[in-house]
Every structure is written in structure tokens, then in C-alpha cells.
Amino acid sequence: MWFRNARVFRFTKPFDITAEALEEKLQSDVFKPCGPQETTRQGWIPPLGKHSDMLVHSTNGYHLIALRKEEKILPGPVVKELVEERAEAIEIEQGRKVRRKEKDEIKEQVMLEMLPQAFSKNRRCFAYLAPKDGVLVVDAGSSKQAEDLASFLRKSLGSLPVRPPAVEQAPAFTFTGWLNETVDLPATVTLGSECELKDPSEDGGVVRCKGLDLQADEIRNHLDTGMQVTKLAVTWDDSLSFVLDEELGIRRLKFGDTLQEKLDDVDADDAAARFDAAFALMTLELARLIPGLLEALGGEDRSAIVDEA
Incomplete structure (x- = not known):
């Protein structure tokens, strides 16, 4: 159970909920298939699929949930x-x-x-609430998909005080500084071989680079013209690799061999146990990554966050 993406939301004030209370809240919006005259419908489903009827899978205080959306396809x-x-x-x-x-x-x-008679397209979106870390993490490739899940969760709970995290300086400024070496590259960050450069002017162009040394002269030449880095492939602490964008979206997330080896030690015949072990390993790894990444990007702006009730 590895997330392929991670869109992070920060709780703006203290928020805590038990697995039992969350389960009860989600029951009011359980997924039901589209009716004959409906084009779309969504609702909560068990994250473990056929292995459990529970809408919440909780491990070490992290609560995993899954939203299913059905859309009728009309050519x-x-x-x-x-x-x-x-x-x-x-x-x-x-x-x-x-x-x-x-x-x-x-x-x-x-x-x-x-x-x-229309065909149905079904999509699942996973997320987990981490009250002790103050974040909601959504496995979504786009900010819209993540916002849709957060909005539906807010409807189910009645209140969900979250917003995307903010950092003290623009991520594109930091990315660009890492490549042109005007900002120190943190020891935990290793540059990958992929980036996206944008001209910040109104009609500016976009350059996408893949399979290159990101500190080579050809990249530096683009930076010297004023282009900014808006997406960047990195490896974090030799354990996670991903593409990070200027909205702090983490995409194409890959977990290292060490985590996979730990998962391989779990009984392969017990699907639920493997699922739980993978979720536990993943959340612990992301619990290290998220604050470390925010710090590497210049520090989190917490001016809109209330730390105490």
C-alpha cells in the first residue's frame, strides 16, 4: 500500500479524532452506485477492499480512508x-x-x-489523517483531485480546518537556487535528472528536461536568461525519490529498497497484514519527509496556524 503521490494539507488548528469517531462520521456518506439518471456519485469505501468492511484503517494513530467516484461515460x-x-x-x-x-x-x-446503458468509470483516491503530525495527506496527482477529497471529507465531518502548507520563500526560488548553486543544497537532497523550467513573463515558454545533469551548462544557460525551476526530480535521504512541484505537490513517489525489504519480511500469505505493514512503513517515512522537506524549502510559514486550543 504505497502512495504514488502525496498532496499535503496542514491542519490550521489542533484537530484530533479517533478511528471510531471517524468511522461513524464516514458512514453517512458511504459509496452507493449511480442511479439510472445520475452522471456521477462518490462516497467512502473500505481502504482494505474485500479484506475489511471498515471505512477507516488505523495504525499508530494514522487513519487511512478511501473515496470512490463513479462517473458515467457518454461518448x-x-x-x-x-x-x-x-x-x-x-x-x-x-x-x-x-x-x-x-x-x-x-x-x-x-x-x-x-x-x-452508459459505461461507468470508477476511480479510488486514498488519503490519511495524521492528527499528531498536523497533516492530511492525499494520494492525488493533481491539486484539484486532492481538494475534491478534502471538500468531501469536510462535508462528512462537518468541519476540517486544513489548507496547503506554506513556506517562507517561493519553492521555485529555492529550486532555482539549488540548480544555479545560489542556495545551498541540503545534505538530505540529491538532485535527479528531470526538471521543468518556466519563463515567468506573461507569454513565457516552458522547457522540460529529462535524463540530464541538472547542473550542466545547458541548464545553467536557461537559468541565466531568467527562467525559473517549477518542477524538480529529487531523492530524499537515499530512501524516497519523487518529482516536486512549485505547489509542493509530490508526484511519482517511489520508496527505496530498504522499505521494500522490510515489507518482504511480512507473511506474504496474509494480504491484510502486508497492507497494514506497508501503510505503517509508508506513514513513518512520510512523517520524516514532510517536516524535513518544508525546512529544506526555507522553513514553513506558520503564521496562520494555531498551535494550541
Whole structure:
């Protein structure tokens, strides 16, 4: 159970909840499949799938949850073709032009008729609450997907005081400084071979580099023109590798061989035990990474965070 991405939210005031209380809150929004006339629906599902009916899997004070979203897929070209056919039939039969508003009404009717037979696309999104660390971590490749889960969790709980973490200086400034050597590279950080450079001007371009020495002259030349580093591949403390972006999003997260070896020591025939062990190892590793990474990026801005009730 390794996260492939990590979008971090910081609790802005003290927040604590037991696994039992969280389970009770989530029960009100358990996932139910789309009805015949619904295009989308989402709800909470057991993180362990068939191995448990519980909506919360808790280990060492970390509470894992999973959100499932179902969307009905209606092929755009098929819908458009049916709408045009019906509009044409009306024009021939009634001898008049079908206007945009009426076409929109026809489209809505066509979609309602097609929904019961439409294919469904299902997506799961995992997250865990770490009250003792003051963070919510979402396995999401985009900030929108992470925000959607946080919003739905807020609905279920009634209150969720979180926001993305802020640092004292812009991440792009720090990334750029690491590459042009104007900012010291922390001992825990090793540069990878991938980055994205952006021209900060309004119509500026984007350069994506992969498989290169990021401190080579060709990269330095781009930096000398004023381009800034907005994404950067790094290895953290020889145990985690990922691509970090200027929103502090962690993507393509890979855990090192040491963690995998520890997981291999767990009974391979007990899927639930392996899941629990992987979750425990992952959360402990991310509990080291998150504060260390914020410190490496210039320190966290905690001006909007209340540390005590």
C-alpha cells in the first residue's frame, strides 16, 4: 500500500479524532452506485477492499480512508450525432430551424435516455489523517483531485480546518537556487535528472528536461536568461525519490529498497497484514519527509496556524 503521490494539507488548528469517531462520521456518506439518471456519485469505501468492511484503517494513530467516484461515460461524438439527427428530423417535419436552446434541450433528453446503458468509470483516491503530525495527506496527482477529497471529507465531518502548507520563500526560488548553486543544497537532497523550467513573463515558454545533469551548462544557460525551476526530480535521504512541484505537490513517489525489504519480511500469505505493514512503513517515512522537506524549502510559514486550543 504505497502512495504514488502525496498532496499535503496542514491542519490550521489542533484537530484530533479517533478511528471510531471517524468511522461513524464516514458512514453517512458511504459509496452507493449511480442511479439510472445520475452522471456521477462518490462516497467512502473500505481502504482494505474485500479484506475489511471498515471505512477507516488505523495504525499508530494514522487513519487511512478511501473515496470512490463513479462517473458515467457518454461518448461525445455519439451524443452529438443523435442530437443532430433529431434536430434534422424536426426541421424536415416542421419546416423550421432548430435553434441552439432547443438543441440543448434535445441533448439533455438524449443523455438522459443513454445514461442507463452508459459505461461507468470508477476511480479510488486514498488519503490519511495524521492528527499528531498536523497533516492530511492525499494520494492525488493533481491539486484539484486532492481538494475534491478534502471538500468531501469536510462535508462528512462537518468541519476540517486544513489548507496547503506554506513556506517562507517561493519553492521555485529555492529550486532555482539549488540548480544555479545560489542556495545551498541540503545534505538530505540529491538532485535527479528531470526538471521543468518556466519563463515567468506573461507569454513565457516552458522547457522540460529529462535524463540530464541538472547542473550542466545547458541548464545553467536557461537559468541565466531568467527562467525559473517549477518542477524538480529529487531523492530524499537515499530512501524516497519523487518529482516536486512549485505547489509542493509530490508526484511519482517511489520508496527505496530498504522499505521494500522490510515489507518482504511480512507473511506474504496474509494480504491484510502486508497492507497494514506497508501503510505503517509508508506513514513513518512520510512523517520524516514532510517536516524535513518544508525546512529544506526555507522553513514553513506558520503564521496562520494555531498551535494550541
